[in-house]
Amino acid sequence: MIGTLSSPKVLPIPGENSQRNFGAVIIGVDIETLNDTDFDLIYDTLYRRSVVVIKNNAKLSPKAQYELTCRFDPASTEYGHGKTLDAKRSVLHPDLKTVPHQPQVQVIGNGLIQSYEGLENAKLRHPHHKTFHREPIPEEDDLNFTRFYRWHIDAALYGMNPPRVTSLLAVSVPKGRRQTLRYDDGTGDELDVPLGTTAFVSGYEMYNRLSPQDQEFVRTSQVEYAAHPYIWMSGARSRPTGLGLFSEERELSEAELPPIESDKIQVLPMTWKNPVTGELALQIHPSAVRRIHLKDGYIIDDLERVREIVYRLQRPAISPAFVYPHDWEEGDLVLFNNHGVLHSVVGAFAEDEVRLFRQCNLSASAPPVGPDA
Numbered sequence: 251m252i253g254t255l256s257s258p259k260v261l262p263i264p265g266e267n268s269q270r271n272f273g274a275v276i277i278g279v280d281i282e283t284l285n286d287t288d289f290d291l292i293y294d295t296l297y298r299r300s301v302v303v304i305k306n307n308a309k310l311s312p313k314a315q316y317e318l319t320c321r322f323d324p325a326s327t328e329y330g331h332g333k334t335l336d337a338k339r340s341v342l343h344p345d346l347k348t349v350p351h352q353p354q355v356q357v358i359g360n361g362l363i364q365s366y367e368g369l370e371n372a373k374l375r376h377p378h379h380k381t382f383h384r385e386p387i388p389e390e391d392d393l394n395f396t397r398f399y400r401w402h403i404d405a406a407l408y409g410m411n412p413p414r415v416t417s418l419l420a421v422s423v424p425k426g427r428r429q430t431l432r433y434d435d436g437t438g439d440e441l442d443v444p445l446g447t448t449a450f451v452s453g454y455e456m457y458n459r460l461s462p463q464d465q466e467f468v469r470t471s472q473v474e475y476a477a478h479p480y481i482w483m484s485g486a487r488s489r490p491t492g493l494g495l496f497s498e499e500r501e502l503s504e505a506e507l508p509p510i511e512s513d514k515i516q517v518l519p520m521t522w523k524n525p526v527t528g529e530l531a532l533q534i535h536p537s538a539v540r541r542i543h544l545k546d547g548y549i550i551d552d553l554e555r556v557r558e559i560v561y562r563l564q565r566p567a568i569s570p571a572f573v574y575p576h577d578w579e580e581g582d583l584v585l586f587n588n589h590g591v592l593h594s595v596v597g598a599f600a601e602d603e604v605r606l607f608r609q610c611n612l613s614a615s616a617p618p619v620g621p622d623a
């Protein structure tokens with residue numbers, strides 16, 4: 251076959267426009283036997299375009315998926331959430347099942363999977379916004395309308411560094427209808443999306459759209475995340491945009507959490523530097539944020555105020571024109587720069603709609619690079 255393989259090509263994502271200027275498709279690479287030249291192309295494209303779609307990988311092995319993900323950070327080996335998913339009260343607990351022979355790779359999706367990569371009779375559940383949002387879309391509109399479930403960075407945010415890159419592989423995708431995504435925040439914003447899309451927004455856009463004063467604020471402030479954040483937030487309820495939580499004092503108290511090791515609490519820069527372009531992304535996990543540390547050392551501790559500040563900074567860049575809702579096809583391998591985008595699950599499947607995805611990310615070998623590095 252040597253000589254018949256075409257050389258890899260980088261193509262724009264269909265529907266790209268002047269406002270949503272990230273994402274790329276790469277064709278003509280073989281991930282199972284990836285050479286250094288092709289990896290360099292993927293690496294460079296990922297850091298310039300934030301989201302990379304590589305088509306026709308339905309047969310990719312979990313090992314090759316892990317090895318590709320690891321290549322972005324060769325000193326990393328452990329799954330991005332470590333063992334914290336085992337905690338029954340974590341809001342992430344029901345959503346992920348571990349591949350037994352490749353524990354850094356998780357199976358996610360919807361429906362009953364009889365046998366897959368060593369998992370038997372795995373019951374998968376696509377998260378529905380009604381389990382997380384305070385005022386979900388009424389049952390009678392649920393087929394046609396949907397929400398962003400939860401905007402986030404893939405990260406444990408407690409004792410482990412946020413993974414640099416996440417890979418998502420679509421193994422089976424139900425043939426879907428489209429839905430109208432509603433923001434329901436008084437703006438009237440709506441977005442037409444494919445069923446079960448994964449939505450992405452750019453943290454670079456989020457930073458670039460801020461006023462010079464706000465840019466200065468986010469360059470010089472840090473975010474402190476809650477200890478055991480996914481357990482801590484388990485009683486709290488989301489805003490209708492999926493961009494952070496209402497402040498109703500429903501978070502778990504320290505006494506209700508597992509023991510807290512203070513050296514595991516993460517205080518991270520608000521902006522993270524792109525290792526290839528040097529650009530800054532505004533990267534805050536809006537649901538897990540607990541305090542803001544200002545440059546003069548003052549700490550904003552009032553949770554409601556902290557959330558209002560973060561919401562005001564982030565909301566403009568999740569407006570419809572800036573969102574990339576990926577239209578999944580079987581075999582799509584999507585890699586994203588987890589230090590440069592926020593993403594959200596979207597949509598709702600019927601119980602018999604079987605969707606099977608594999609996700610891999612690895613706790614980074616070093617913290618995110620801040621603006622002054």
Ligand SMILES: [Fe+2]
Pocket residue numbers: 402403404593
């Ligand atoms: Fe995620």
